[in-house]
Amino acid sequence: MFQGFQARRSEDGIAMRVGGDGPPLLLLHGYPQTHVMWHGVAPHLAHDFTVVVADLPGYGDSEPPQAETDHTPHSKRAWAFRLVTAWRRPATVQAMCEDYRAGFGIDSDLDRADRAAGRRITAPLLALWASRGVIGVWYDPLALWSQWADDVSGGPVDATHFLAEDRPHEVAHLLGDFFG
Numbered sequence: 001m002f003q004g005f006q007a008r009r010s011e012d013g014i015a016m017r018v019g020g021d022g023p024p025l026l027l028l029h030g031y032p033q034t035h036v037m038w039h040g041v042a043p044h045l046a047h048d049f050t051v052v053v054a055d056l057p058g059y060g061d062s063e064p065p066q067a068e069t070d071h072t073p074h075s076k077r078a079w080a081f082r083l084v085t086a087w088r089r090p091a092t093v094q095a096m097c098e099d100y101r102a103g104f105g106i107d108s109d110l111d112r113a114d115r116a117a118g119r120r121i122t123a124p125l126l127a128l129w130a131s132r133g134v135i136g137v138w139y140d141p142l143a144l145w146s147q148w149a150d151d152v153s154g155g156p157v158d159a160t161h162f163l164a165e166d167r168p169h170e171v172a173h174l175l176g177d178f179f180g
Contacts, residue, residue, distance in 0.1 A: 013063025020046025034060030040168025131156035
């Protein structure tokens, strides 16, 4: 798995694999996964990109951030700064819980402040979701993301919750077209 990719660790404990040649492309996983979810996609994208697959802070082999009462170290913004063990570790389980707490708390607060200030995502945004999941039933993902971003594209992928594992070639093709 990840043949031709090099295992690396950032100074602050983010575990990642890097492979390929071309512009950098960072692929992040969701809950409750690790970078391994990209094993079927990353090799295809590595033909055209320098692909980085990382474990989010506190997931997989990445070190968890310290917990704080406002959950700031677990906000998506804090994670983004860390990103350019195992489940058996209590600190890792706590980090996964903090992820949800941050989403309900500090991330929502920061999103409200961004919206009030008129800040939007100006970079092109690709939204993909599983056609056999609940996201497309509960929400209109493109309409939802269009509230936050100026240039939104994407659509459902014939998959269950884990797109990159169910349909690696299709996801690689969609990402390649989007980033190409």
